[in-house]
Amino acid sequence: MQNIYFHVDLDAFFASVEQLDHPEYRNKPVVVGGLPGDRRAVVSTASYEARKYGIHSAMPLSKAVQLCPNAIFLRGRHKRYHELSSIIMNILSNYSPDVIQISIDEAFLDMTGTERLFGSPEQAALKIKKDIQEKTGLTISIGIAGTMYVAKIASGYRKPNGMTYIKPGDEESFMLSLPLEKIWGIGSKTLQKLLFSGIKTPSDIYKKSISYLTTIFGDNTGMFLFNAVRGNKDMKFGEEAKNHSISAERTFDYDLTDRYIIETAIFEIVQTVAYRMYKENVYSNTIVLKIRYEDFSTVSIQETTSFPVKNADKMFEVCQKLLEKKYRQGKGIRLLGVACTNVKENGSSMQESLFSFEEEKHTKMESAVYKLKDKHPEIKIQKARLLNNIN
DNA sequence: TCTGGGGTCCTAGGACCC
DNA sequence: TCTGGGGTCCTAGGACCC
Numbered sequence: 001m002q003n004i005y006f007h008v009d010l011d012a013f014f015a016s017v018e019q020l021d022h023p024e025y026r027n028k029p030v031v032v033g034g035l036p037g038d039r040r041a042v043v044s045t046a047s048y049e050a051r052k053y054g055i056h057s058a059m060p061l062s063k064a065v066q067l068c069p070n071a072i073f074l075r076g077r078h079k080r081y082h083e084l085s086s087i088i089m090n091i092l093s094n095y096s097p098d099v100i101q102i103s104i105d106e107a108f109l110d111m112t113g114t115e116r117l118f119g120s121p122e123q124a125a126l127k128i129k130k131d132i133q134e135k136t137g138l139t140i141s142i143g144i145a146g147t148m149y150v151a152k153i154a155s156g157y158r159k160p161n162g163m164t165y166i167k168p169g170d171e172e173s174f175m176l177s178l179p180l181e182k183i184w185g186i187g188s189k190t191l192q193k194l195l196f197s198g199i200k201t202p203s204d205i206y207k208k209s210i211s212y213l214t215t216i217f218g219d220n221t222g223m224f225l226f227n228a229v230r231g232n233k234d235m236k237f238g239e240e241a242k243n244h245s246i247s248a249e250r251t252f253d254y255d256l257t258d259r260y261i262i263e264t265a266i267f268e269i270v271q272t273v274a275y276r277m278y279k280e281n282v283y284s285n286t287i288v289l290k291i292r293y294e295d296f297s298t299v300s301i302q303e304t305t306s307f308p309v310k311n312a313d314k315m316f317e318v319c320q321k322l323l324e325k326k327y328r329q330g331k332g333i334r335l336l337g338v339a340c341t342n343v344k345e346n347g348s349s350m351q352e353s354l355f356s357f358e359e360e361k362h363t364k365m366e367s368a369v370y371k372l373k374d375k376h377p378e379i380k381i382q383k384a385r386l387l388n389n390i391n
Numbered sequence: 392t393c394t395g396g397g398g399t400c401c402t403a404g405g406a407c408c409c
Numbered sequence: 410t411c412t413g414g415g416g417t418c419c420t421a422g423g424a425c426c427c
Contacts, residue, residue, distance in 0.1 A: 033395080042395050044427095057427080063392040103398095103427050187425045220401060221424090243399075251395060286419090296394070300421065337396090 002168055004121055005237075006109040007143040007151040008092060008128070010085075011160035013105035014076055015047035017084055020137045029053060029071035034061045036073055039253040040334075044076060048160060084136060091132055095124065098237060108148050110237055125163050145171065147234040153184055171231025176202045183228055190221060202229040246280065247288075248272040249337030255294045256333040266319050267385050269338045274312035277340060278370050283310035284340035289322040292335035301326040302341075307356075309340065311363040 010016070014032040019025045029050035034041030041061035053068040064071070085104045092099050095118065098110035111124060118124035125142045132140055139161040143154030146168050154164040154174070166174045175183070180201060181191055197216060199205055205213070206229045214222030227233040248269050256262050266289070277283065287309060288302040301322045309315050319338060369381055 040393085040395075044395080058395080060392050060394055063394095066392075106427075185425070189424060218402075245398070247397065249396060288421095298422085302420065304419065335395090339398095 001113060003146050004111045004114075005145060005148045005151040006096075006111050006121075006125065006128075007148065007155040008107050008109065009141045009143070009155040009159070010088065010105040011139050011141060012045055012047050012051075013085075013138075014045040014081055015050070016138055017077075017081055018072075018074055019047060021080070025072055029055070029068050030074065031055060031061075031064050031068075031071045032074050032076045033064075034073065034075055036061070036065045036069075038075075040251050084138070087136060088132055088138070088140075091135060092128070094131075095128055100237065108151065108237070111144075121165055122163065125165075129161070129163070147171070147231070148237065149184065149228070149233040149235065150174065150231050153178070153182065156182065166231075172229075175229050175231045176206060178202055185224055185228060185233075190217070193217065205229045243342050244282075245339055245341040246273055246276050246282070246284075246343055247337060247339030248276075249290060249335055251292075251335045252333070256336075257330075259329075262327070262333060262336070263320065263323065264385055265336050266323065266338065267316055267383070269336060270312050270316045270319060271383070271386070273338050273340060274315055274366065275370055277310065277343065278367055280343070281346045282343040283308040283346055284343045285309065286341045287315060287318045287322070288337075288339040288341060289319050289326065290335070290337035290339065291323075291326065291333055292337075293328075294332035294334055296334070298335075299326060307359070308344075310346070311359070311366045313362060313366075314359065315340070 015030045018030050018032060019028075025047075027049060028047075029052070030047040031043055031050050032046075033044040038061060043055060043057055043059045043061060043064050045057060046055040046064070050064075050068060050071050053071070055064045055067055055071070061073075065073070081104060089099065089101055089107060092107055092109060096109040096111055096114065099107050101107045111118075111121065114124060118127055121144045125144060129140055129142065132138060141155050141159045141162040142164075143151040143157065144163070144165040145151040145154050146166075150166050150171050154166050155162075157164040180186055180194060180199075183202065186194070193216070194200075194205070199208070205225050208226075210222065210226050213225050216222065217225060224233065250265065250269060252265070256265060285306075285308060286302055286304045288300055290298065290300045292298045303318055303322060305318065309318060315338070372379065373381060
C-alpha cells in the first residue's frame with residue numbers, strides 16, 4: 001500500500017495565539033521574544049505582518065525593534081502555548097492513530113489507509129484544517145507526501161494556511177525545484193560549504209557522485225545530501241529517541257566575573273534541572289557544565305559518575321568540581337548551562353542499590369519539598385544560596 | 392544587529408580490553 | 410622491539426532543528 005504522511009505545522013504559532021487571545025493585536029505586527037530594551041533577547045516568533053518588515057525567528061530583538069519600532073513586542077506566555085498545543089494534538093489524534101509530535105507546533109500523521117474514513121489526502125487535509133480552525137481559531141499548513149521527510153518540506157511550501165500535496169513520483173522534481181536553504185537538514189554551515197564548492201542548487205548536488213559528497217561532507221552528511229535531493233530521505237516512524245537529556249541554561253544580561261556569583265548562578269540552574277528530573281522520575285550518571293564566555297566561545301566539560309545523580313545538592317557538587325577544572329578566570333561569562341544526559345527511569349537499574357543511604361534520604365527530602373511546592377505554589381521555599389537578582 | 396533555550400545526533404580521538 | 414584490529418565507552422566540540 002502507498003504510504004501517506006501528513007506534516008502539520010501551526011502558522012506563526014506563538015504570535016497567532018497572542019492575536020487570537022488579544023483581538024486588538026490582529027492584523028498588526030506582533031513579535032514574541034521580549035520587550036524593547038530586553039538585553040540579549042532574540043525573536044521567538046514574528047507574526048506574518050511583522051515578517052513584512054524583515055523580522056524573523058532567531059533575530060536579535062534589538063534589530064527587530066529597529067526594523068519595526070511600532071510592532072507589538074511580547075515576552076510570551078508559554079503555559080498558554082502548551083495548553084493550545086495539546087488541544088490541537090488531541091484533535092489530530094482523531095484523524096490518525098499514529099501522531100508524532102516533533103515540537104510544540106508540529107506533528108506528523110500517518111494517514112496511510114484512511115481514505116475510506118476521510119476521503120482523498122486533500123479532502124482529509126481540508127477536514128483537519130477546518131476542524132482546527134473551528135475549534136481553536138488557529139490556522140495550520142499541511143504537507144502531504146509518501147515520506148515524512150518530503151511531507152515536512154511540503155508543509156513549508158505554501159504558508160500560512162496552506163496545503164501542498166507531493167504525489168508519488170513527484171518527490172524528486174519537487175526537491176530539485178527548491179532553493180538549497182529550504183532543504184531540511186542543510187543549515188548555515190553546510191550551506192556555506194556547498195556554496196564554497198560551487199554547489200548552488202539541489203540539481204548541482206544531484207549531479208555529484210556519492211563518493212564526491214562523502215569525501216567533502218563526511219559519510220553521514222554526504223549520504224544525506226545524496227538522498228535528500230532525490231526525495232529518498234526518510235525517518236523511521238515511531239522510533240523512540242534514546243539518550244534523552246534534560247538541561248537548563250541561562251544567558252545573563254551582563255557578563256559574570258565574580259566566582260561566588262557564578263557558582264550561585266549554577267546552583268540556580270541546577271535547581272531547575274533537578275526539579276524537572278524529579279518531575280520525570282529519572283536520574284542521570286552524566287552531568288555536563290556549559291560555559292559561554294563574553295567572546296561567545298563556548299566550552300563544556302562533563303563527568304560520568306559511578307553513582308546515580310538524582311538530587312540537586314549532589315548535582316551541584318559535581319558542577320562545582322567541573323567548574324574548578326574548566327573555568328578560566330578573568331574571562332566574563334555570558335551563559336551557563338547544566339545538562340544531565342542519558343537519563344534513566346528511577347527504579348530501572350541495579351545501580352541504585354549502590355546509592356548510599358544518606359543520599360537516598362537527601363533525595364527524599366528534596367522530593368518532599370518539590371511536592372509541597374507543587375501543591376502550594378504560593379508558599380515560597382527558597383534555598384539560602386539562591387539570589388533572585390543576579391542581574 | 393550582536394547573537395535565547397531546549398533538545399538530538401554526529402565526529403574524532405583516547406582509554407581500555409581481548 | 411618498535412607496534413594489529415575490532416569493539417566499546419567516554420569526552421569535547423559542532424551542526425542542526427524549532
